[in-house]
Amino acid sequence: MEKAARELSFAISRSASSLVTGRTGRVAVLVPNLDSWFLGAALAGLGPALNAAGLDMLVYSVTTAEQRAEFFDRLPARRNADALLVVSFALSPEERARLDDLGMPLVFVSQHEQGRAGVYVDDVEAAERGTRYLLNLGHRRIAYLEPADASGFAWSSRARLDGYRTALAQAGIDRDDDLVCQVAHWQGPSLEAAMGRLLSLAEPPTAIFAETDDIAFRLLTVLRGGNVPVPQRMSILGFDGHAMAEPWDLSTMAQPARRLGEVAAELAHGVINDPEAYRERHVVLPVELVPRGSTGPAPSPAPRER
Amino acid sequence: MEKAARELSFAISRSASSLVTGRTGRVAVLVPNLDSWFLGAALAGLGPALNAAGLDMLVYSVTTAEQRAEFFDRLPARRNADALLVVSFALSPEERARLDDLGMPLVFVSQHEQGRAGVYVDDVEAAERGTRYLLNLGHRRIAYLEPADASGFAWSSRARLDGYRTALAQAGIDRDDDLVCQVAHWQGPSLEAAMGRLLSLAEPPTAIFAETDDIAFRLLTVLRGGNVPVPQRMSILGFDGHAMAEPWDLSTMAQPARRLGEVAAELAHGVINDPEAYRERHVVLPVELVPRGSTGPAPSPAPRER
DNA sequence: CTGAAAGCGCTTACAG
DNA sequence: CTGAAAGCGCTTACAG
Secondary structure, three states: OHHHHHHHHOOOOHHHHHHHHOOOOEEEEEEOOOOOHHHHHHHHHHHHHHHHOOOEEEEEEOOOHHHHHHHHHHOOOEOOEOEEEEEOEOOOHHHHHHHHHHOOOEEEEOOOOOOOEEEEEOHHHHHHHHHHHHHHOOOOOEEEEEEEOOOOOEOOOOHHHHHHHHHHHHOOOOOOHHHEEEEEOOOOOHHHHHHHHHHOOOOOOOEEEEOOHHHHHHHHHHHHHOOOOOOOOOEEEEEEOOOOOOOOOOEEEEOOHHHHHHHHHHHHHHHHHOHHHHOOOEEEEOOEEEOOOOOOOOOOOOOOOO | OHHHHHHHHOOOOHHHHHHHHOOOOEEEEEEOOOOOHHHHHHHHHHHHHHHHOOOEEEEEEOOOHHHHHHHHHHOOOEOOEOEEEEEOEOOOHHHHHHHHHOOOOEEEEOOOOOOOEEEEEOHHHHHHHHHHHHHHOOOOOEEEEEEEOOOOOEOOOOHHHHHHHHHHHHOOOOOOHHHEEEEEOOOOOHHHHHHHHHHOOOOOOOEEEEOOHHHHHHHHHHHHHOOOOOOOOOEEEEEEOOOOOOOOOOEEEEOOHHHHHHHHHHHHHHHHHOHHHHOOOEEEEOOEEEOOOOOOOOOOOOOOOO
């Protein structure tokens, strides 16, 4: 029957049915960019899972202030999507209020907010674990490299930095902000500059925890170029579980990016079909330490004087 | 006026308007995956450009036979999208015919087909140029590594391999199929095996042209692990212009992935609003050789006997 | 130039 | 259980 209808009319018009049911069969996804490994992997999990649930995926990559205004003005509008998935995107209070006024069901992905559904990892705990791993290898001077977010659109919890600090404090190591550097995520000389600062400290670090694998990759290159052997002189630990971490032998805190997308699809289905039950549902996924060749024991201190 | 309407009703219902205009304001994008660098970059160009033209982007990542059947059965249906962008996806003749029957306007991205709009690069010419660059460095034994497409969903023209062969022939070098290897794109031991085969030839290659940067990256790792210095003993040339090619100092044939997406958006707008003029429009974008540290002069032949 | 009516293609509630 | 009618929220062509 349905098949016959398909063959005759070739397709049911979603427009007509959504007009009467009030359902569009579509979910909007808001992302701060599309060319990062993490978002690609998350969308690769999300898209097929939504499709399997009979939902189509509308993707909005919002990277400029203009696009941002346009999006909140025009696109997420009531009746154009059944739910909005906010992926690693820092909503302003006004934007958040506007979405609530619209009655748009919200799901947060890779970030969390009170009173709304969300799926994410426990960044604090994972960063603590990563730092403890470096401590267990004998490192006492551990630097932390965080990305400087130029646009300010990406959601950031500072949670990883907090976890790093907590673990150091618990090991009885005094906080030293000289060891925390901000670097541009994709390019620019700031990474070399940061390395220069770290390597010229009176007590330079013997390990570096990078907030993302992308930073860790660039770090590996800079250290190789600067003849700093990894891990003999400097251990590097990343965060993400990037597909290239394995070929590059990078130790990393691997988060299940694809799985985040799949769970997000379940939550989207939930907030649409059973809003009461799902409005505040939070799913926390595990992060796994994957030790590889970029981390090793702390070098024994160079003899200063004899 | 429009603003007042927005404030009152919060949004115009696309469903209602599309019912009467026959336009959905949506473009469907079909991709064989979502977690490759190239597709991420292309979508990063495409999405915002579509949005700027007032079009929403529906993304369908089709990676299994089941999803594929489902997609062609249900999703691209008439009146659910104004056009379909096919990105690096190998349509079967039946699928192609079905889309034509639906009267769905088509745009091919990073691939081309007779009689339909498309935007892509000249792979043959670019591969010729890359190969000639290696020849000019003095290399005579140049291997070629191509990805084995497990699913068979990705569009492949063999054009790069053709360009490689043409350039060698023009240089008067006999074709040697021992130098052409297939390797799995993301993982598996096949890359090591391929290297083993190449390095044990009577006359091993002094340079390798990798069909994608992803393969080139893994190649660099394997060679480093095998103590084959790059580029002193082996030059590596990639293809794509991956964001990590620069930090990894990989020479590559850089294609404008983001720009491909932007032009695709223009073509989509074109085939929707002026089908006659755009139906067969083809846009060919340039590929640039970016020489970096992974390529160098051919080593002088090792003395065999004296 | 303005305003009321018809109709896009479905779903649903209701009459038979 | 089956089938005709009403109506979802817009746009457009037409009457005034």
